[in-house]
Amino acid sequence: MSSIKEIAKYVGISPASVSIYLNDKNSTRVSAKTKLLIDEAVLALNYHKNVFASSLATQESRIIGIIIPTMLPLFQNDYTNTLLSGIQTRLSAFGYSMLFFPSSAKSSIEIVKEQLEKSAGCDGYILFSTGFCTMDQIRKNITEIEKTGRPFVTLNIPSVPERIHQVLIEGLETASGIPYLISKGHRNIVLLLGRRAGVHARFLKNDFKTRIAAAGIKCDENSIIYGEYDALQAYSAVKEVLETRPETTAICSMSDIMAAAAIKAVQESGRTVPDDISVIGRNNSLHAMLATPSITTIDLNMHQAGLSAANLLLDAVDGNTAPQKIIISGTLIERESVAVR
């Protein structure tokens, strides 16, 4: 409520001196007496610094804009939350705030545009991609964010030729569970994807087909199903595929939540995991650990990815402009949900 001017008036000095002291308590440019008086005034007048005014003057806000092109409510997605958690941990440690923008738009491009529109003043951005984005949209989003002239890092996005700061999650577009299942003797594998639209699905589908073919297995289009990263939808999809493809011996799910739902579906169809059907998940979330049986999964190390993205951005904000790609590898976590065939 109160401003630096009022503090100055209260103490009987100029705003400049107040500012100097408040920004550097050890400054030698303010006398000890004055310092005490200022402290007193700050308390008496409930002074709080206005970040916005200060960032206007310094051209630095210590605020990072987080751009997430999704139409769904935030903070509901396991992957995104883990990423955000890593980002927040690092940004917070360096005194940076995170700003999430509103959006009413209906497409990934529109959302990014809308969010960027009112965002000038942020020191940098982290751009997510989500299962909603096509490759084309991702490129456009990058162009859009480049126009701000501010440093940014992309996260959760397929590798892209643009010379930008990028954290890549190895295995995000790889059906990494497949070779493992094959090595365990499975030849009748169902791929449980998340979103139907978006790049991720495209890449994963192709990868799946390639790997299956390489193992000499004939690919059946019906063996690819979709769960929208949602427990209920995954459950239904698995129930259905169990009927149409009773020969299935393994399910490779693109998230632990869908894997847990798959296990439910298998069990309720009267079969057991892993004896009748093996299930592998992805993300190494709590769901994988707590399911019965516990789920063998691939840890994408997304928390680390978040940390790295923040590191990269902070470097860039400090003027380090050489574009870097950081690649985060996944780790296989073997538990109880996969059996040898």
Place this chain on the structure above:
Amino acid sequence: MSSIKEIAKYVGISPASVSIYLNDKNSTRVSAKTKLLIDEAVLALNYHKNVFASSLATQESRIIGIIIPTMLPLFQNDYTNTLLSGIQTRLSAFGYSMLFFPSSAKSSIEIVKEQLEKSAGCDGYILFSTGFCTMDQIRKNITEIEKTGRPFVTLNIPSVPERIHQVLIEGLETASGIPYLISKGHRNIVLLLGRRAGVHARFLKNDFKTRIAAAGIKCDENSIIYGEYDALQAYSAVKEVLETRPETTAICSMSDIMAAAAIKAVQESGRTVPDDISVIGRNNSLHAMLATPSITTIDLNMHQAGLSAANLLLDAVDGNTAPQKIIISGTLIERESVAVR
């Protein structure tokens, strides 16, 4: 990067006209020709509005500060995420951004102070409490935030006499699973709490004892255990209590994650849920739905609580100052983890 001045120069008009048009595309105070020229310039110069400058001028930022007094990384807690999701949904719909502040402090009070220190400029705040806060700290945090003179809403906090905007989650300090378990014939119930410190634990413990006593059951101090809202710690605590109190017939957990961990522990001790031991959770998270057996739980309706908190705050920002308390009730979700005794 570019400013309203540059746009004006580019078009050959005054900054005022640009500002007027940009803030009201339908304004009659700017000619159609000029509008087109401005649009062109905006594109050509990659103009993005500086929120900070504009909020300085208007004394309104459309940014809400989110204050969460925790030392743990954000976005990792089921309860908090659900709350945040509700808040974001509503705020976003009304065009408000959310700002998360950094903090390096080691106590709830210090964190709040530190975050508030640089936060002037926000239109309002949402103040969380966490399992780390004692009642005393909560009161101090409220006093602190009141000093900003900005509207704020408290969330996830025990009812407090102060005349403030408050969203109360009914059942947050109530061991609501207890009466249910008693009604099912259980008399040997273990209470699985989260954090040891903090108000919540205190309230819950008292409530538990009262309810147990009312049912004529003698209370055993050993029947109260702690899992820190963490799967691993809850698992160990349950394993242990199963040894020391083999007569236990039911576990009342304060979170679904801990309930799922409890089920694991029970199963691995060679007993079954719910036949040997019943388990009830809280929060109706995905964990409760996906566990085997699925978990009977109490839905605290935290998403709704988040929505309500945002509503309340938005009202307050609009000048509606009459303090309101909104009470969100819980809902019992009966599933498979509780048996009649």
Place this chain on the structure above:
DNA sequence: TTGTAGGCGTTATCAA
């Protein structure tokens, strides 16, 4: 329909 001028709260430069 457009322009001028002052101010929002803070900081930086320069002078006293």
Place this chain on the structure above:
DNA sequence: TTGATAACGCCTACAA
């Protein structure tokens, strides 16, 4: 050690 003053980018009277 302190004070004036201008500037950051935008908005709003008011004047033209």
